Amino acid sequence: MATAKVYFRFSGEGNGWGGAQGYGSSNMADNNGAENHAERQAWREAQKKLQSWYDNAHENFDGSPEVKIWVDQTICPQCKLWMIAGVLRNLAAFEFKPKLFVEVKSGGHTRINEVTRDAIWEAGMSDHNGTLAELSAATTIRD
Incomplete structure (x- = not known):
């Protein structure tokens, strides 16, 4: 079972x-499609609150x-691509242009990276740690 949460803050808040x-939960064993993975559920709930929070x-x-x-597990290639191509695009539509970070707690380690089109994520964060071009070639994004 994967669990995901979405948080907001202003830089400088420590x-x-x-x-x-936003909160999401999914059981990886139930063969649910990527559109129902925990991180996507959490984002669907949280994005509705972002403008009023700001x-x-x-x-x-x-x-x-x-x-x-x-997220409490590594991120699948489809969800990584969705964060880069989908969530970043959604955030760019906001006038206040928030930065996006991903934090993965897996294998006894917690890793955090800023999500950008050019970022290479730390090993252990995703099942695919290549470039955006490599990820796009290997993955189909669905939402």
Whole structure:
């Protein structure tokens, strides 16, 4: 079973991500499609709250907005591509342009990376750690 949560914060808040804004859970053994993986469920819930969170909080903070997707297992290639191509595109539509981070807790380790089109993720975060071009060639994105 995979669990995912989505958090919002402003840079400069230290480690204070606050409470989860979205939550997802999926059982990998049930052969569910990638569109129902935990991180996608959590994002669908959280993205509906992002604009109002920003509107209500930005005047109290000097930093830039950040979004973190936390997952308790490695991320499949489809979901990694979805984060790069789908979630980044969604975030770019917001006028306040939040940065996206992914945190993976797997194998007794916690790893965090900023998600960008050019970032190579640390080993152990995803089942595919290549470049975006390599990932795109090997994976079909579905949502």
